[in-house]
Amino acid sequence: MSDTKRWNATRQRMLTLGGFTAVIVLVISLGSVLIANPQWQWRSRDWRQVGRQGVPSWEVEQKFSKDVFTFVRIKYDSYGRRGGWSIDFRDSELNFSLRLQQLTTIKVNPEPIVLELTDPSLFDYPFIYIIEPGGLMFHPEEVTALRKYLLNGGFLMVDDFWGDEEYKNFYDEIKRVFPDREPVDVPLEHEIFQCVYPLNEKPQLPAIRTAQYGRGSGVTWEPRPGSDTTKAIYKAIRDDADRIMVFICHNTDLGDGWEREGEDPWYFEEFSVKKAYPLGINIVTYAMTH
Numbered sequence: 001m002s003d004t005k006r007w008n009a010t011r012q013r014m015l016t017l018g019g020f021t022a023v024i025v026l027v028i029s030l031g032s033v034l035i036a037n038p039q040w041q042w043r044s045r046d047w048r049q050v051g052r053q054g055v056p057s058w059e060v061e062q063k064f065s066k067d068v069f070t071f072v073r074i075k076y077d078s079y080g081r082r083g084g085w086s087i088d089f090r091d092s093e094l095n096f097s098l099r100l101q102q103l104t105t106i107k108v109n110p111e112p113i114v115l116e117l118t119d120p121s122l123f124d125y126p127f128i129y130i131i132e133p134g135g136l137m138f139h140p141e142e143v144t145a146l147r148k149y150l151l152n153g154g155f156l157m158v159d160d161f162w163g164d165e166e167y168k169n170f171y172d173e174i175k176r177v178f179p180d181r182e183p184v185d186v187p188l189e190h191e192i193f194q195c196v197y198p199l200n201e202k203p204q205l206p207a208i209r210t211a212q213y214g215r216g217s218g219v220t221w222e223p224r225p226g227s228d229t230t231k232a233i234y235k236a237i238r239d240d241a242d243r244i245m246v247f248i249c250h251n252t253d254l255g256d257g258w259e260r261e262g263e264d265p266w267y268f269e270e271f272s273v274k275k276a277y278p279l280g281i282n283i284v285t286y287a288m289t290h
Contacts, residue, residue, distance in 0.1 A: 052094060053091065053094070055091070055094040055095060055098055056098060057110045057111075058101060058110050060107070060109060060110070064107060066124070067107070068107045068108055068109040069100065069106050069107065069108045069109065069126075069127070069284070069288070070108075070109040070111075070112065070113060070125055071093040071096060071097050071109075071112035071113075071127070071129065072112070072113055072114075072115055072122075072125045072127060072128045072129065073085070073086075073089060073090075073093060073112065073113070073114045073115075073128075073129050073130075073131070074114075074115060074116070074117060074128050074129065074130045075114050075115065075116050076116075076117070076130065076133075076136055076137065076138070076142070077137045077139070078135035078136060078137055079135045079136075079137050079169070084131070084132040084133070084134070084135050084136065085130070085131065085132070087131050087132045087160065087255070088131060088160075088255040088256060088258070088259040089114075090112060091258075091259040091260075092131075092255040092256075092258045092259035093112035093129070093258070094110075094112060095258045095259065095261055095262075096258040096277070096280055097109065097110060097112055098110070099258075099277050099281075100280075100281060100284065103277075103281065104196075104281065104285075106284075106288075113125075115128070116142075117138075117142040117145045117146050117149070118141050118142060118145050122145065122149055122154075123149065123152065123154070125154075126153065126154060126155060126287060126288060127154075127155050127157070127284060127287045127288070128149075128154065128155070128156050128157070129156075129157050129158075129159065130156060130157070130158045130159070131158075131159050131160045131255055132159075132160050132161055133158055133161055133166070133169065133170040133173070134161040134162075134165070134166025134167075134169050134170065135166075135169060136169060136170055136173050137173065138173050138176060138177070143176045143177050146177050147177045147178065150177070150178075150237075150239070150245040150246065151239060151245075154245070155244070155245060155246075155247070155286075155287035155290075156245065156246045156247070157247050157249065157283055157287075158170065158246065158247065158248045158249060158250075159249045159252070159253065159254050159255050160249070160252070160253040160254070160255050160256070161250060162221075162222045162224050162227070162229050162250070162251050163224025163225075163226075163227035163229055163251075164224070164226065164227045165224065165226075165227070166224070167250055170248070171183065174237065174246065178237055181237050181238070182237070183235040183236065183237050183246070183248055184235060184236060184237075184238075185233070185234070185235055186234045186235060186236045186244070186247070188200075188201070188202055191286060192236075192244065192247065192282055192283060192286045193234075193279070193282060194282070195282050195285050195286055195289075196278075196281050196282050196285050197278035197279075197281060197282055199278060199279065199282070202231075202232050202233075202234055203232060203252065203274075203275035203276075203278075203279055204220045204221060204231065204232035204251065204252045204275075205220075205232075205252045205253045205254050205256060205257045205271055205275055205276055206219075206220045206221060206222060206253060206256070206271070207222060207253050207256045207260075208256055208260040208263060208264060208267050210222050211267055211270075211271060212264065212267065215266070221251060222251075222253075229251045230251075231251060232249070232250070232251050232252040233248075233250040233251050233252075234247070234248065234249060234250070235248040235250065236248065243290045244286065244290070247283060247286075247287075254275075254276050254279060254280055256276075257271045257272045257275060257276025257277070257280075258272065258276055258277070258280065260272075261276075
């Protein structure tokens with residue numbers, strides 16, 4: 001079976017099993033589930049800690065074990081930086097997977113995974129996530145693998161980088177993947193902002209310490225020298241059918257809104273509940289239905 005046929009078959013099984021034919025039926029309202037069960041406990045930030053750190057798990061029927069949504073984080077090399085790919089690992093995806101399972105009819109794998117772009121199993125997963133690409137460096141074989149993955153129906157979400165210098169590094173690297181395609185702004189009216197939870201703004205998520213420091217003044221951005229980071233920027237690279245292949249979340253940090261939900265009730269309610277989870281669920285819904 002070709003990569004494209006295998007991809008389409010996997011996605012169709014996931015859509016049917018997850019109830020996507022109804023575009024996602026909410027099990028219960030976002031706020032009431034989240035506020036009732038925040039993951040309020042300290043968790044290690046060491047990416048080598050592979051335990052669940054108290055995040056609940058759930059059973060997946062064996063016959064559907066290959067047909068669930070799995071959160072896939074991409075491991076990459078960086079220019080002069082250590083651990084960029086592992087920021088927020090793995091509390092971020094554990095919490096997001098739990099909330100996706102609780103709030104939608106999507107069947108979700110409770111165990112997120114880490115892959116390299118050259119891993120042969122990449123095509124088994126319709127959604128991948130790259131964080132902090134400000135120091136990202138693609139090897140030539142990764143450029144080829146990512147291009148093939150995306151053109152065959154895959155979806156890449158890029159998150160948590162700030163300012164012009166970090167954006168330029170990512171831009172230069174993604175242009176190696178698609179030299180003939182340009183990232184373009186995504187308007188608020190696009191379905192990726194509206195498909196499950198209609199948003200009335202493009203949300204900006206600060207890291208938790210930035211949010212706490214700026215609580216009285218309304219500052220929700222991380223400063224970078226010589227750059228205006230006061231507004232979140234969302235761009236996309238599309239395929240020939242106008243499908244978003246790469247969704248770029250710049251000057252914002254959705255991952256911290258998932259990871260740090262249990263550390264501060266105010267941050268949880270203001271940023272996790274109102275911004276990080278609604279947009280995250282919209283993004284996954286779009287990825288799985290296109």
